[in-house]
Amino acid sequence: MSEPRVIVSAPSETGGRRIRSDGEILGMAYSLHDLAVLLQRAGLEGWDEVDVAESPVIEWHGGGPEVWPRSCGGQGS
Numbered sequence: 891m892s893e894p895r896v897i898v899s900a901p902s903e904t905g906g907r908r909i910r911s912d913g914e915i916l917g918m919a920y921s922l923h924d925l926a927v928l929l930q931r932a933g934l935e936g937w938d939e940v941d942v943a944e945s946p947v948i949e950w951h952g953g954g955p956e957v958w959p960r961s962c963g964g965q966g967s
Contacts, residue, residue: 896929896945900952905959907952921958 898919899908906918909928916932919925922939929937942948943955950957 894932894934894947896948898925898948898950901957901959907958922955 894911897910899910901907902918906920907925909916909919909925911929911932916928919928922942926937926939926942929942937945948955
């Protein structure tokens with residue numbers, strides 16, 4: 891059985907990254923933990939942050955697994 895192809899989009903203005911699996915949007919992730927949870931819900935049971943960061947089935951756009959911009963708590967400009 892082959893694993894699904896997962897695409898992690900570049901970070902959005904809010905810091906989240908859209909996650910798609912085989913063309914279906916799974917949701918927005920704000921960390922490796924969030925991504926692992928979304929993938930577990932999609933059927934990749936037992937995946938954790940290390941699996942996500944090292945998996946060859948994940949295609950990273952706009953930066954790899956280390957790129958998770960902090961979300962701003964306020965508008966301080």
